[in-house]
Amino acid sequence: xxxxxxxxxxxxxxxxxxxxxxxxxxxxxxxxxxxxxxxxxxxxxxxxxxxxxxxxxxxxxxxxxxxxxxxxxxxxxxxxxxxxxxxxxxxxxxxxxxxxxxxxxxxxxxxxxxxxxxxxxxxxxxxxxxxxxxxxxxxxxxxxxxxxxxxxxxxxxxxxxxxxxxxxxxxxxxxxxxxxxxxxxxxxxxxxxxxxxxxxxxxxxxxxxxxxxxxxxxxxxxxxxxxxxxxxxxxxxxxxxxxxxxxxxxxxxxxxxxxxxxxxxxxxxxxxxxxxxxxxxxxxxxxxxxxxxxxxxxxxxxxxxxxxxxxxxxxxxxxxxxxxxxxxxxxxxxxxxxxxxxxxxxxxxxxxxxxxxxxxxxxxxxxxxxxxxxxxxxxxxxxxxxxxxxxxxxxxxxxxxxxxxxxxxxxxxxxxxxxxxxxxxxxxxxxxxxxxxxxxxxxxxxxxxxxxx
Numbered sequence: 001x002x003x004x005x006x007x008x009x010x011x012x013x014x015x016x017x018x019x020x021x022x023x024x025x026x027x028x029x030x031x032x033x034x035x036x037x038x039x040x041x042x043x044x045x046x047x048x049x050x051x052x053x054x055x056x057x058x059x060x061x062x063x064x065x066x067x068x069x070x071x072x073x074x075x076x077x078x079x080x081x082x083x084x085x086x087x088x089x090x091x092x093x094x095x096x097x098x099x100x101x102x103x104x105x106x107x108x109x110x111x112x113x114x115x116x117x118x119x120x121x122x123x124x125x126x127x128x129x130x131x132x133x134x135x136x137x138x139x140x141x142x143x144x145x146x147x148x149x150x151x152x153x154x155x156x157x158x159x160x161x162x163x164x165x166x167x168x169x170x171x172x173x174x175x176x177x178x179x180x181x182x183x184x185x186x187x188x189x190x191x192x193x194x195x196x197x198x199x200x201x202x203x204x205x206x207x208x209x210x211x212x213x214x215x216x217x218x219x220x221x222x223x224x225x226x227x228x229x230x231x232x233x234x235x236x237x238x239x240x241x242x243x244x245x246x247x248x249x250x251x252x253x254x255x256x257x258x259x260x261x262x263x264x265x266x267x268x269x270x271x272x273x274x275x276x277x278x279x280x281x282x283x284x285x286x287x288x289x290x291x292x293x294x295x296x297x298x299x300x301x302x303x304x305x306x307x308x309x310x311x312x313x314x315x316x317x318x319x320x321x322x323x324x325x326x327x328x329x330x331x332x333x334x335x336x337x338x339x340x341x342x343x344x345x346x347x348x349x350x351x352x353x354x355x356x357x358x359x360x361x362x363x364x365x366x367x368x369x370x371x372x373x374x375x376x377x378x379x380x381x382x383x384x385x386x387x388x389x390x391x392x393x394x395x396x397x398x399x400x401x402x403x404x405x406x407x408x409x410x411x412x413x414x415x416x417x418x419x420x421x422x423x424x425x426x427x428x429x430x431x432x433x434x435x436x437x438x439x440x441x442x443x444x445x446x447x448x449x450x451x452x453x
Contacts, residue, residue, distance in 0.1 A: 002052060004043050007059045010035050018064050026071045034074075038066030082422045083443055083450075087397060087435025089350045090387030094424060096289040096296065098346045098440075099328055103294065106331035107324050117323045130311050132326040136333040137301055140263050141273045145307035147300050148288070148329065149319035153188065155285035155298030156257050160192035160220070162313040163253065163283075163306060167219035168197040170252075172205035174231060175224040185224055185257075194219065204236040207246045214250045221247050223281075225259040225271065225388075240271075244280035253282040253306060260389035261292035261299070263336065267351065270390045273301060282306050288325075290387045293347035294332035295325050350437050351385070355396045361436040361444065362398040368448045375403045381428060383437045401431040419450050 013019055013035050023031040042062045045053045056062035084094050099107075120127030130147050137146035149155050160169060169189060176198065178184040189196045197218070199209040210221055223243060238246075240256070247254040262272045263286075270291070276284050283306045288297030298319070300310060310316065321329075335341045341348045359378075366376040379401050382394040404412055409427045416423040416432065425432050439447065 001050070002046065002059065004046050007039060007043055007046075007063070010039065013039070013060055013063050013067075016060060016064055019067070022064075022068055022071055026075055030071065030074070031067065034067040034070045035063060037070060038063045041066055080422065082424050083447060084438045085423055085425045085434040085436075085447070087381070087383035087399075087426070087437050088386040089347055089383065089438060090290050090385060090389055091438075092387055096387055097293045099295065100293065100332055100335055100345045102335055102344065103328040103331040106327045110323050110327040115323050117326070128311075129320060129326070130316070133330050133333060136330060136337060137299065140333060140337055141301055142277055143273075143284075143301035143303075145302065145304040147307055147311050147316075148321055148326070149298040149300070149316070150321050150325070151296055152257070152259055152285055152287040152298040154315075154319040155300050156185075156188050157192050158298075158310055158313060158315050158319055159255060159283060159285060159300060160189055160194045160222075161315055162309045163255070164192070164194040164219035166193060166195075168195045168215070168217045169220045169222050170197050170199050170210050170213050170218060171222045171224065172200045172209075172237070173198045173202050174200065174205055174235075174237065175222075175226060177224065177226050203231050203234060205238065206236060207238045207242050210238075210243065210246055211250065214252060218250070218252050221252050221254045223254065223256045225257055226391075240276060240279045240281065247282075248280070254280070255283040255285075255302075255306075256281050258284055258286045259290070260387070261286040261288060261290040262389070263292060267291065267385075268390055268393045270393075277301065287387075288329055288332075290389050291347065291351075291385075292332065292336070293341065293345035295328040297321055297325055297329055346440070350383075351395070353437055355398070358396075358437055359398040361439075362400050365434065365436055365439075365444055365447065366400045368445075369400070369402065369451060372448065372452045373404075374451065375405075377401045377431075379428070379433070381433065381435065383435055395437065397435050397437050399428060399433040399435055401428065401433050403431055416451075421446065421450060423447060423450060 042053060042059060052062045054065060056065060082094060084091055090096050118127050118129045133148055134146045137143065149158055176185050186196055197213055199205060199213045244254050256276050258271055258273060260270060262270045264274050265272045273284050273286055283300060283302035285298060285300045288294040288299055300307060332345060335344045342352045343349060362378055366378055370376050379399050381397050381399040383397045385393055409430045409432055412432045413425055413427055416425055425434050
């Protein structure tokens, strides 16, 4: 019978081949600390149960297994790649937009060495990082100038702090929304130091409401994308052209928080940066990791008269982005400018995928999974854009519904999240459903391999 007296010393454990491999991967100090903790756990387990944990045959095996598991958790990190089979394209919980291959390659090129982040190669002296990506953004949208910060909330805060601190900002009551993660427009306005001046009512706001509220302390008229919030029925909202015209007559700049990142018209009724700028809006801010399909970023575009103060504001240093973000953003913008984003930018490719193609991919996946013992069915469904973009727009798709003997839908969905590469799915009509819209071509065979039990 095995007892605590049979537990080997740490020096003896250290000589095992499997422990040597751990030390080579994780370092001697971390390995010895893990062995020490594992020996204590095995000792406690033996005293309590009289047996080794986990079906180990020797105390040395038990200690090595415990140490390996602890080191795997410690060195594996908490951020892990997952497979998104939910059909939600811009999935905020799953990191939003997967980057184009060109962006990944550009990050690797720039990150591996030094770059001209704040160095003017023409003059041979210090430069400004805020100029990066600007020429691409202006070429795509027609804006006079552009600047990039770390997310759209930062873009909104910078805009308000730089242009309206201590003064009033006019905004419709129907646009004082809260979006995902507790982002509330009134809170951001308060933090910026500007004074919120509500106009109109929740369901109806007219141009005359803005004109009536405007005064000497008014610095800005702000229009906000309502994200997933919708008011239907007895409603009224001024057209952008009418709001811009009112701003011109009142001598007040008009800014628009579009959020979603749609640069050019083309996705249903989703407003675009180019259309807003063409209508005369002085400043627009959007996200880089939504419909644009790039890295997390906040992008401000507009006239040079409003962009330049943002570039010089003290908050710009707090909100500025690094060389990796600029690298990924510029590479993504180049794909849009070259006209190939529908094929090369994952978000745009998923949005453009035809129902016939989705049905074909779902059929192929279902056939492969059926041969592995799964009970499968093809059912019609819909994908979502996600991320607060194009709310209400449903994209037709074909779902692969899975069932497995001995598993409820909840238990099966939970099991998929424990795989070596977790698969995040959804439950539809008490069955786990996989949507191939958000699966890349490379991920389809990986899903089959992961589900071959």
